[in-house]
Structures are given as structure tokens and as C-alpha cells.
Amino acid sequence: MTAANTTPADATRFTIREVAARLDAGARAERCRDATFGRVFTEHMVTLRWDPDAAWHGGRVEPMAPLPLDPATVGLHYGQIVFEGLKAYRLDDGCVGVFRPDRYGERFRRSADRLMMPRLPVRDFLHAIEHLIRVDADWVPPDRDRSLYLRPLLLAADADLALRPARRYLFVLTAFVTEMFFGAKRAIDVWLSEDYVRSVPGGVGAAKYAGNYAAGYRAQAQAAEHGCDQVVWLDALERRWVEELGGMNLLFVEGEGTAARLVTPPLTGTILPGVTRESVLELAPRLGLTVAERPVSVDEWQDGCRSGRITEVFACGTAAQITSVGQVRGRDRTWQVGDGRPGPVATRLGALLADIHRGAEQAPGKWLHRIDDVRDRA
Ligand SMILES: Cc1ncc(COP(=O)(O)O)c(C=O)c1O
Missing domain, CATH: 3.20.10.10 (D-amino Acid Aminotransferase, subunit A, domain 2)
Structure with missing residues (x-):
């Protein structure tokens, strides 16, 4: 399915192409059985491009698939690559909440700036995340010790090995289901x-x-x-x-x-x-x-x-x-x-943070970016 999207007129537009046949709940559960960090990806990804003439453009929500990359893609050679890592949680009321995406979006901009890369507006960072969660909402796990890890990546995309900041960039957002990083609670x-x-x-x-x-x-x-x-x-x-x-x-x-x-x-x-x-x-x-x-x-x-x-x-x-x-x-x-x-302080802070992630405790300020219209699909 290809559809226009609801992005406001002043922001980057994303076209949406969903997978032809979605995994059913049973197949999804089977894939998620071992949610070791970075392995169980959802069915879609978001891509966005930048060049000096068009700035940010070509936003797409599309099936998760290998990227066609020229062997001379400069970011692969000289390492002009930055990324982020943030999480979406299934809230106690069934909606999805992303924890402080604005702060991660701001750090993504600072990282890009340090590496002489274009800074994605936080607004577009948020829209990319919202689009991915809407299309892959079923992947946000209800379990308290699991979440959906979002991985935004920015890569220098020129197929030209000149040793200077690239002129074209590729943004890719993927997501995977994850569980407690160190397994059971231990020191x-x-x-x-x-x-x-x-x-x-x-x-x-x-x-x-x-x-x-x-x-x-x-x-x-x-x-x-x-x-x-x-x-x-x-x-x-x-x-x-x-x-x-x-x-x-x-x-x-x-x-x-x-x-x-x-x-x-x-x-x-x-x-x-x-x-x-x-x-x-x-x-x-x-x-x-x-x-x-x-x-x-x-x-x-x-x-x-x-x-x-x-x-x-x-x-x-x-x-x-x-x-x-x-x-x-x-x-x-x-x-x-x-x-x-x-210890008791770490345990109490961990529990408080986990409750905030699930919307069970009030966060100071707007820490949870709620995506409300996915509730019915959960
Ligand atoms: C080197 C390093 N320090 C600290 C952190 C913790 O940062 P955050 O709480 O934003 O995940 C991370 C994780 O991103 C990291 O990679």
C-alpha cells in the first residue's frame, strides 16, 4: 500500500509503502522469543535523504530491506557515521510512549554537527519515529522487561572517496525488540x-x-x-x-x-x-x-x-x-x-524510571511522547 501521510505542510513528507503480507501474531511471537539486543527487527524502516540543493527530502516508510550501497560510499570508508538509540514502551493504557525523543534528537544533531554532517530537525526526527511506530505498532511488546529499541543512523552517502565532508547523506531508522541488556537483575x-x-x-x-x-x-x-x-x-x-x-x-x-x-x-x-x-x-x-x-x-x-x-x-x-x-x-x-x-538507591531509581516509561508514574515535564492512535492495534 502506498499512501500520503499526515505530516504538516512545513515538515518533510514521508511516503508509506507497507510490506505485502504482515507477519501474524504467532510468527511475530516466534521471532521475538530470543530478543537478544539488535537481532529482532520490525518489518519496516524509515529512510530520508539530504543533499545541499533539496536539503532533507525523499522521506519513505518502507519494508525493512538491505540498502543498495555503492562500494565507494564514503561513510563506509572514512567513518562519517553517527547514530542514536532510544526506546518506545507499551504504556499501561495500551498506547505507545517514546521516552524523551526530543533529547535524543538534539543529541543526534550535536553528534552530526561534530562530524560535519547536516543536522536533522528534531521535528523530522520525531516524525520519522512516529511513522515507524504507527506502521510497526504491533511490535511494541507489552512485557514490562521488554521494549522497542529505535536506531536512527546518519551515513555519508557520496559514492566518491574524496577526503572531505560528503555532499549527500542517508538517514535510516530501524527498530528492534529488546529485553534487559544484562539479563536477570544482577550487579x-x-x-x-x-x-x-x-x-x-x-x-x-x-x-x-x-x-x-x-x-x-x-x-x-x-x-x-x-x-x-x-x-x-x-x-x-x-x-x-x-x-x-x-x-x-x-x-x-x-x-x-x-x-x-x-x-x-x-x-x-x-x-x-x-x-x-x-x-x-x-x-x-x-x-x-x-x-x-x-x-x-x-x-x-x-x-x-x-x-x-x-x-x-x-x-x-x-x-x-x-x-x-x-x-x-x-x-x-x-x-x-x-x-x-x-543496592537500594539503584533499585528504587530503576523502578521509578520503569514506571515512568510505562506511564504509571508522572514524569517531570513531557518525557513521554505518546503515540495515541495505535492503541486499537495492540
Ligand atoms: C558511551 C556511552 N555512554 C553513555 C551512554 C548512555 O546514554 P543514554 O542514557 O542516552 O543511552 C551510552 C548509550 O547511548 C553510551 O554509548
């Missing part, structure tokens, strides 16, 4: 990366730039060799200051009960400004927590755990939500955080 063990760094001052650490992730594989492999789930990135200059995990920001809990305070490294340009981090910092006062953004050294982390001043440490991000850290390992030291299990 993760983390590896201090003392041999490799992720980011340098003046570099691309604050951008969701594709190359940041491949460049982390070597350190992540080291973490796995030492029995750890994730790598802790340290600052590049002194290897002394804690920055973040491979795909999550880090928060430290000092003290307990009503005296508890959240501490997290500041956004100085080498850390990805996580939307979950920002949300947790905004929610903290609701749980009676004070918040401080200040540098935390590895020594302070170890000493704080030993003395009991640091009672919990947890990571936060879109994929893993809130995940406690149980053990820290480095080349010549190992220590436990608290009793090594998920």
Missing part, C-alpha cells in the same frame, strides 16, 4: 581500562559517533578476559579520573537513607551526555537524594568503598537502564562495591 563486574582510552579532550567522545564503539572493542575484550561485563573508561591524560562505562554513564552513591547523595563525573566533552543520566539527576530529588557533578578518581572510588562512604555505584543508559556495579577489577587491584549486589 555487573567492571574492568578498569588502563591500557586503552575512549576519548580525548577535543575529540569525539561526546558524540554518538560510530567509530567510538569499534574503537572500544579491544578494551571490552580485555574486560571479558578478566571475567568482567563492561569496561570503565578513564581519562586519557592521567588515567586517573573515572569517565563512564562502554555504553553507560556511572553514578556513585555516597551515604545512605536521607543523607544519600548521587555523584557523577561532569560533562566536560569526553563523556557521552546520556539521556538516562540526565533523567536520573532530575529524578533524584524525588527520592530525597542530593546530586553533585564532580570528578571522581579511581583511588577515591576504591577508598570510598573500603571506608563505606561510597555505598553503591550504578551505571545508567538506554539499553541497560539502571544496573548496579558489584565488583571493580584492574591490573593490580580488585574491590567490591557495598555487598556486591544491587
Whole structure:
């Protein structure tokens, strides 16, 4: 089916071509049985193009399919590629809610700008998401520990290997069903990366730039060799200051009960400004927590755990939500955080965030972008 769409006149238009035959509920459930991260994609994707003459144009909602790419597609060679990762949830009332898409859309623009790529207006970012969810609403899972992960990608598309910013770009939005990143609720063990760094001052650490992730594989492999789930990135200059995990920001809990305070490294340009981090910092006062953004050294982390001043440490991000850290390992030291299990602050914050995602708790401001007219198809 091809149809015009309801996009307002001032925004990019999308034409819609749906798959000829949709999967039925049984086939969908079968595909979703193992929802390991990044494997179970929905039936459609959204594409949009940019060139200097037409700006953003050619929006399409179409069946999910391989992209025809010239082998000389420049983004594949020089890495002019940025992406995002955000989630849509089935709300308790049956509608679908996308969590803070405007904030992810703004970060997508900042990442693009850092890589000399065109900045997709947040309005078009939202329309692309709305279109995909409307056409693939049946894929948004009702289960509390599952969601639909949305993956916007921007790729330099010139078939021309000149070493300069491309003149044509391709935006692709796909979505896949996902479950809890670290499986059952447990604390993760983390590896201090003392041999490799992720980011340098003046570099691309604050951008969701594709190359940041491949460049982390070597350190992540080291973490796995030492029995750890994730790598802790340290600052590049002194290897002394804690920055973040491979795909999550880090928060430290000092003290307990009503005296508890959240501490997290500041956004100085080498850390990805996580939307979950920002949300947790905004929610903290609701749980009676004070918040401080200040540098935390590895020594302070170890000493704080030993003395009991640091009672919990947890990571936060879109994929893993809130995940406690149980053990820290480095080349010549190992220590436990608290009793090594998920702590009360992380557990309460995780539950609050999960309730907000489902619309069961009121979010501060308009955090949930509701897509109401999909309810009947659920
Ligand atoms: C390196 C890195 N840090 C932190 C985060 C957490 O960011 P967010 O909460 O926006 O998912 C991510 C995930 O996107 C990440 O890749």
C-alpha cells in the first residue's frame, strides 16, 4: 500500500509503502522469543535523504530491506557515521510512549554537527519515529522487561572517496525488540581500562559517533578476559579520573537513607551526555537524594568503598537502564562495591524510571511522547 501521510505542510513528507503480507501474531511471537539486543527487527524502516540543493527530502516508510550501497560510499570508508538509540514502551493504557525523543534528537544533531554532517530537525526526527511506530505498532511488546529499541543512523552517502565532508547523506531508522541488556537483575563486574582510552579532550567522545564503539572493542575484550561485563573508561591524560562505562554513564552513591547523595563525573566533552543520566539527576530529588557533578578518581572510588562512604555505584543508559556495579577489577587491584549486589538507591531509581516509561508514574515535564492512535492495534 502506498499512501500520503499526515505530516504538516512545513515538515518533510514521508511516503508509506507497507510490506505485502504482515507477519501474524504467532510468527511475530516466534521471532521475538530470543530478543537478544539488535537481532529482532520490525518489518519496516524509515529512510530520508539530504543533499545541499533539496536539503532533507525523499522521506519513505518502507519494508525493512538491505540498502543498495555503492562500494565507494564514503561513510563506509572514512567513518562519517553517527547514530542514536532510544526506546518506545507499551504504556499501561495500551498506547505507545517514546521516552524523551526530543533529547535524543538534539543529541543526534550535536553528534552530526561534530562530524560535519547536516543536522536533522528534531521535528523530522520525531516524525520519522512516529511513522515507524504507527506502521510497526504491533511490535511494541507489552512485557514490562521488554521494549522497542529505535536506531536512527546518519551515513555519508557520496559514492566518491574524496577526503572531505560528503555532499549527500542517508538517514535510516530501524527498530528492534529488546529485553534487559544484562539479563536477570544482577550487579555487573567492571574492568578498569588502563591500557586503552575512549576519548580525548577535543575529540569525539561526546558524540554518538560510530567509530567510538569499534574503537572500544579491544578494551571490552580485555574486560571479558578478566571475567568482567563492561569496561570503565578513564581519562586519557592521567588515567586517573573515572569517565563512564562502554555504553553507560556511572553514578556513585555516597551515604545512605536521607543523607544519600548521587555523584557523577561532569560533562566536560569526553563523556557521552546520556539521556538516562540526565533523567536520573532530575529524578533524584524525588527520592530525597542530593546530586553533585564532580570528578571522581579511581583511588577515591576504591577508598570510598573500603571506608563505606561510597555505598553503591550504578551505571545508567538506554539499553541497560539502571544496573548496579558489584565488583571493580584492574591490573593490580580488585574491590567490591557495598555487598556486591544491587543496592537500594539503584533499585528504587530503576523502578521509578520503569514506571515512568510505562506511564504509571508522572514524569517531570513531557518525557513521554505518546503515540495515541495505535492503541486499537495492540
Ligand atoms: C558511551 C556511552 N555512554 C553513555 C551512554 C548512555 O546514554 P543514554 O542514557 O542516552 O543511552 C551510552 C548509550 O547511548 C553510551 O554509548
